[in-house]
Structure formats: structure tokens, C-alpha cells
Amino acid sequence: MKFGIFYEHQLPRPWDDGAELKLFQDALSQVELADRLGIDHAWEVEHHFLEEYSHSSAPEVFLAAASQRTKNIRLGHGIVLMPPGYNAPARIAERIATLDLVSNGRVEWGTGESASRAELEGYGVDPAQRRAMWRETVEQVANMMAMDPYPGFKGEFFSMPTRNVVPKPVQKPHPPIWVACSNRDTIHLAAQLGIGALTFAFVDPKEAKHWVDDYYTTFKRECVPIGHTVNPNVAMVTSFSLHPDHDEAVRRGMDGFRFFQFALGHHYAFGEHQPGRTNIWNKYVAVRDRLGTEMMGGGAGGIGTPEEQRAHLREFAEAGVDQTVFIQQGGKNRHEDICESLELFASEVMPEFKEHEQERLRKKDEELAPYVEAAFKRKQWLKPLTDAEITPYAAYGMTVAEVDLSTLGESERQRAMAMRRMREIANSAR
Numbered sequence: 001m002k003f004g005i006f007y008e009h010q011l012p013r014p015w016d017d018g019a020e021l022k023l024f025q026d027a028l029s030q031v032e033l034a035d036r037l038g039i040d041h042a043w044e045v046e047h048h049f050l051e052e053y054s055h056s057s058a059p060e061v062f063l064a065a066a067s068q069r070t071k072n073i074r075l076g077h078g079i080v081l082m083p084p085g086y087n088a089p090a091r092i093a094e095r096i097a098t099l100d101l102v103s104n105g106r107v108e109w110g111t112g113e114s115a116s117r118a119e120l121e122g123y124g125v126d127p128a129q130r131r132a133m134w135r136e137t138v139e140q141v142a143n144m145m146a147m148d149p150y151p152g153f154k155g156e157f158f159s160m161p162t163r164n165v166v167p168k169p170v171q172k173p174h175p176p177i178w179v180a181c182s183n184r185d186t187i188h189l190a191a192q193l194g195i196g197a198l199t200f201a202f203v204d205p206k207e208a209k210h211w212v213d214d215y216y217t218t219f220k221r222e223c224v225p226i227g228h229t230v231n232p233n234v235a236m237v238t239s240f241s242l243h244p245d246h247d248e249a250v251r252r253g254m255d256g257f258r259f260f261q262f263a264l265g266h267h268y269a270f271g272e273h274q275p276g277r278t279n280i281w282n283k284y285v286a287v288r289d290r291l292g293t294e295m296m297g298g299g300a301g302g303i304g305t306p307e308e309q310r311a312h313l314r315e316f317a318e319a320g321v322d323q324t325v326f327i328q329q330g331g332k333n334r335h336e337d338i339c340e341s342l343e344l345f346a347s348e349v350m351p352e353f354k355e356h357e358q359e360r361l362r363k364k365d366e367e368l369a370p371y372v373e374a375a376f377k378r379k380q381w382l383k384p385l386t387d388a389e390i391t392p393y394a395a396y397g398m399t400v401a402e403v404d405l406s407t408l409g410e411s412e413r414q415r416a417m418a419m420r421r422m423r424e425i426a427n428s429a430r
């Protein structure tokens with residue numbers, strides 16, 4: 001099994017001067033430490049306007065910074081919001097490819113549609129259309145990264161003419177695609193489309209096995225890849241706080257994990273939010289003593305001693321989970337405690353699960369190979385253009401009326417004359 005760390009960039013109030021600066025710098029240091037320790041992935045969300053719960057509105061910037069402080073850890077968008085109201089599809093392709101280049105081919109392309117009122121209404125995205133938007137744009141962004149040129153597209157939610165979207169990513173044809181999943185219906189969809197399932201529901205190992213079995217059964221029977229390659233993987237999140245003393249691990253990590261879920265519920269389920277004024281931390285503190293652990297599902301199993309976490313992770317591994325992702329930065333969890341937990345995990349827990357990982361992956365690839373071949377036979381590909389079908393377009397300067405040079409200043413006149421001369425030379429070479 002592989003392991004990842006996960007960032008919402010939570011910042012409960014009150015917000016002191018320098019608090020956001022420390023939050024981001026601490027997170028970069030944690031990713032750097034995780035890379036040195038051999039942890040496989042660092043995942044970063046994209047959220048907008050979700051005060052206290054997530055201050056991660058520009059994940060591409062954070063991941064680019066992390067890429068320059070690390071060497072091996074995979075850098076995951078967990079996720080990019082795909083509806084065009086959030087991000088123009090071609091801009092997503094350009095950013096993913098550029099991040100892949102500056103990280104030397106370490107990008108994981110997680111995708112999603114968003115579900116909070118703050119974000120959907122803030123960007124004018126129709127909630128009823130977000131799934132259809134996601135599906136249309138994921139397929140086309142994959143085409144943009146893989147095709148030279150991209151033939152163009154006229155869709156329901158966006159259109160663009162033939163263009164060669166550059167740069168192209170290091171990973172060919174494009175980085176691995178994932179989708180955020182919160183229920184078994186989305187797990188099923190991920191398998192049908194041949195992409196990884198980033199499951200953000202806190203499930204216990206018994207339920208995890210049902211999700212994993214459903215994913216791989218569906219993948220084998222029904223997969224029609226949405227991209228140009230497949231990424232059959234299931235990742236599941238859990239809490240994270242380790243210490244040799246169980247009670248100390250709970251003291252350090254449980255409060256942050258409870259706030260994580262409370263703030264999530266505030267923005268997505270039960271809260272009423274006044275932008276810039278609502279104090280979610282105070283609301284949480286007022287009811288904290290009445291919150292049990294039942295709201296955490298199976299997610300609390302990552303808090304405890306190394307032996308307790310080993311037992312928790314063994315159950316996930318036996319259920320067939322490909323990657324466990326740790327939510328360590330929640331609430332007011334301390335940077336120093338997070339780093340100590342990561343170091344303890346790497347020294348006392350992780351080696352057991354790394355020992356046979358390459359053999360597990362080899363067997364998995366062999367088992368899935370015939371199903372992957374069958375899946376691509378079912379795919380309908382976007383037809384590439386022949387050279388004759390690629391319509392050239394003229395620069396604006398070749399289509400507008402000639403400028404009266406006498407109306408220009410000296411420097412402008414010199415530039416205009418130079419441009420005319422350059423055009424004459426270029427035209428003579430055709």
C-alpha cells in the first residue's frame with residue numbers, strides 16, 4: 001500500500017498577523033519532510049471562500065513551490081475544480097503540464113466538481129449541471145494534453161477552436177487522472193471511466209472492502225477510459241496522529257480531526273455563514289464536548305500508537321485499498337506534532353507496508369492487463385486532424401487596415417515600419 005498526506009490548509013479563527021504565512025510555510029516544510037521520509041504522495045485541494053475550513057484556493061502555486069523543495073514525492077491535485085466557471089479547460093491543461101515539467105513528471109491530476117454553495121454561487125456554476133460539466137471538461141483536457149494539435153471542440157459548456165495546447169506534460173500521454181468520491185455511486189463512475197478514486201468518505205475497513213470490490217469489478221466489466229490512459233487505483237482518507245502513548249496521540253490529533261469534520265459540515269450541510277464574520281471555531285468549541293466519535297466513521301483509526309495504526313492500516317491493505325491518505329493538518333494541530341508523527345510513522349509503521357509493494361503492483365498490473373486492453377477497444381477516440389484539415393489563422397496585424405504612419409510618434413512609427421518589413425520578408429518565403 002502507498003501513503004499520502006493531505007492538505008486543506010485549515011486556519012481556525014482568530015487569525016493573527018502572519019498566521020496564513022506560517023500555515024503555508026509549515027505545510028511546505030511538512031511536504032519536504034514527507035519526501036525525505038519516503039512517503040509517496042502529497043495531495044492539495046482546491047477550494048474557494050471556505051473560511052477556516054480551507055485556505056487552499058491556488059493549489060497549483062503551492063504544488064509548484066513544493067516541487068522545488070522535493071525530489072520523489074508525487075504531487076497530487078486533490079482536486080482541480082473542472083466546471084469551466086472555475087477554470088477554463090485549456091488553462092487546466094497548461095497548468096497541469098507545466099507543473100509536470102517543473103516537478104520532473106510527478107503530477108497526479110485529481111478532478112472534481114465541487115458541492116458547496118459558497119463556491120458554486122460565488123463562481124456562477126449551476127449545481128444541477130456540475131457533473132455534466134466535469135465529465136465534458138475532464139475528457140477534453142486529457143485530449144488537449146495528448147493531442148498535437150487539439151482539434152477543437154463545440155460542447156454544451158465550453159467551446160474552443162483548433163489549437164496546439166502547450167506545453168505538453170512529461171508523463172505521456174498525460175498524468176494519472178483521479179476523481180473525488182464521497183459515495184459508492186462515484187466509485188462506480190470512476191471505475192467505469194478508468195480513473196482513480198480519491199475517496200473522501202471516512203469508511204471503516206469492512207466498508208472499504210465493499211467499495212474496493214465494487215470498483216475493480218466495475219473496472220473489469222464496464223470500463224471505457226475517459227482519458228488516453230487508465231489509472232485503476234482506490235485511495236482512502238483517514239486521520240493521523242501518532243505517539244508512543246495512546247492518550248497523547250489523541251490529545252494531539254483528535255481535536256483537529258473533529259474540527260475538520262465540523263467545519264466541513266458547516267460549509268456543506270448544516271451551517272449558516274456570514275462571509276468574513278462567522279467564527280466557525282467558536283461554534284465548534286461551543287458544542288465540542290457533545291460531539292462523539294460516531295460522526296467520524298472509520299476515520300479515527302489513524303490516531304493512536306504505532307501498533308494501533310499498523311493494525312488499522314493492515315485492515316485497509318487487506319481490503320485492497322491502494323493508498324491511504326492521512327489528514328494530519330486539521331484544526332489547530334501543531335506543526336511540531338505533525339512532524340513528529342510523520343517521523344514515527346516512517347520509522348515504525350511504513351516499512352511493513354513497503355516491503356512487498358513492488359510485487360503487489362506487478363501482480364496487479366498482470367491481472368488487469370487484459371481488462372485494460374478490452375477497455376480501450378471500447379473507447380471512441382477524438383479523431384486527429386490531418387495536415388489539410390488544420391485551418392491556419394492570420395495574426396490580427398494582417399487583417400486590420402494599415403495604420404497611417406504620420407499619426408504615430410517616432411518610436412511607434414519605427415516599430416510599425418519594422419513590422420511591415422518583417423511581414424514582407426515572411427510573405428516572400430512562402
